[in-house]
Amino acid sequence: MLISAAALPAVLELVAPSPATVIGPPAGPLIDHAAPPRSPQQADLRAPAAPTVDIRRSGDPANRITLVLLGDGYTAEQQGMFREQADRAWRALMEIEPFRSYQDFFNIRRVDVVSPAAGIAEGETDGRAVGTPLGMHFWCEGTARLLCADESATARFAGESNGPQYLIALANSSEYGGAGGTGVTTLAGGSPDAGRIIQHEIGHTVGELGDEYDSAPDDADYPNLSTLNADQMRQNKVKWWRWLDAQSPDGGGQIGAYRSANGLYRPTEDSVMRTLGGAYNLPSREAIIEQIYRRVRPMDPPTPAPGAVAGRTRLTVHPLQLTGPRQLRVEWTVDGIPVEPQATDRTWLDTGLLPLAPGHRVTVRATVTDTTDWVRDEAFRDEFMTRTVTWTVGG
Template identity: 30%
Template sequence: MKHICCIILCFCTSIGSYAQNFADYFQNKTLRVDYIFTGDATQQAIYLDELSQLPTWAGRQHHLSELPLEGNGQIIMKDLASKQCIYKTSFSSLFQEWLSTDEAKETAKGFENTFLLPYPKQPVEIEVTLYSPRKKTMATYKHIVRPNDILIHKRGVSHVTPHRYMLQSGNEKDCIDVAILAEGYTEKEMDIFYQDAQYTCESLFSYEPFRSMKGKFNIVAVASPSTDSGVSVPRENLWKETTVHSHFDTFYSDRYLTTSRVKSIHNALAGIPYEHIIILANTDVYGGGGIYNSYTLTTAHHPMFKPVVVHEFGHSFGGLADEYFYEDDVMTDTYPLDIEPWEQNISTQVNFASKWKDILPSGTPIPTPITERKEYPVGVYEGGGYSAKGIYRPAYDCRMKTNSYPEFCPVCQRAIRRMIKFYVP
């Protein structure tokens, strides 16, 4: 299936960025910003939906004005008085993936998108920008947030969803906080959910570099109850009443399991420290999806659940691209072959020096023949990012290519390690 997860090839800082003290600009709270991304294949727009305040800030307190990955969308927060950039983040969205579908050529839609920002002490200007696969600006929107605005909704104070820590390595400041959310589990099925959350942790930390950097993470299981058991399967005319309203058949792809009701996800997590999200769906039907800096959503009871949840987290947390491909297919609508993709683990060779060229063994043939895969564990193998031709991956096989492969390739491991160190130096 096609996953949206467009991100940059390397870690970098923007021109003019600087290191600032978190406490100079921010309170220990979270500003939750809800937007609606709207439009069709020809025209897009961004609108502000709602502002919320959450009790604590679980995000990074370092590299505030830097981007970990470029993404296909960015948010920049500036101090209103000085116009100085004080925070940046990047993301991908289901909306931008939808823009490449036939439906987007015929109709316009709106998609919910929610982002977590540190809560400012003084008024700020926030700018949101969406980029096309060709890195052109599609839509941009600016608005001012005044921290004492009485219409900012205070959430997570009087009601907090029941939760239990699967792993607690330290406080929010020193660790990356991942929330595992229940989807399609009734009140009576929460013991099953907690067990599934434990399986998720066991699987995630069985892979490098998560295994050796386990002490950098907190994992909390959030027992959000659904009215119905299971999730919706539209092709079977099966619709369930569940916490985040997820369903298969996203963009008419049988196995693509997502939700466009992003506010429901964050409402269920209000009051619990979190940065990244894994949603477990109570079903044995195969499927899932991972959206960079948004969420991982995967089925919990399929036999391939354990490797799939790690693969999808590779998308949503690590910003990794899919390395599999379809024979005789060149999907230039996803990755134009004359543009270097943002993901660190695929390349069109337009700017290969910015990818994994630095770790290629001397004399590695480019492209690397599959017949020589044993000699070159890291190479330049054609086929990746859904395309059989013109896009290259760093290893013959990897956790981002097949469910059966037991580990991330060295390039993907490096990308994940860099991300962890960006959040928690």
């Protein structure tokens, strides 16, 4: 987990470490630190329940990632403002690849937490109780732009989930700041840069990416940071060696090994993990997709359930949908021989139309694969991005 904190217009030398990530100014460098942020003592403002709204449901939460948006410092009269800011935040996230193409892999849920007073703690709290339900406050660990929340309180308001979920807490503040890579991703909901902040912070939280700017800690454990140059990566087949020399869509030129002032190499000259408002470079894009597929299968349960099926019936698979022209590939075989399904989208096969002899049973398989060229690790594709279901039909 990282901390990125701001330069205002000059770079601030920040020394206190912390494993959250604070965003710097829109066009300036970001500065990292490192030591777990401690929330001031939380006032007991627990409500028996807070209204919950599924504002976007792409599918069963058991096979989707749920992004839970919660607000802190919004009074009952300000809930409309919170809803508008929350809506802008998740929509900004879905404007950047790969989240744009994979947006149907996510459900969006909003929790309307009512605060007794407007705003959050924006000054140094010195350990005093924070008087909002989620305990959000700036100056976490003495860093002005580091925006922290009480993680246990936030999780309590978010509630249980039937599948993977990430918590995103919006503070009722127009100050510039946020945090990512911890149990709760935070941002100032009223900041003009809130949309760009969440695009960067979610890179830490979902993709487990590191900061690429010069003042980031020299921690090369992240998939987009390395101590090795391009030749060493090729020789050892590590890090983003598969992407070397490819043209990246982030405006950073060819994928290579670009040294930062902290001694580490990054894949491109620039990206959203270095400067707000950019795009993810290809190694980072691949890392995000891989983390999504570690939590979500490429298809929902088929109809009927796999196994022996009585009679001759229609078999249907339910691949997850991508936004855009490309969709997941569906392939069918009967006793190992490829067949063309009747469905134009290839999602179903009517076994009643198969030329089977009376009493004869066959094995039908359907395989769903994400063939995106944004992933070059074929072993990962085979293990996580491909699923096969099998039925025995006929008789």
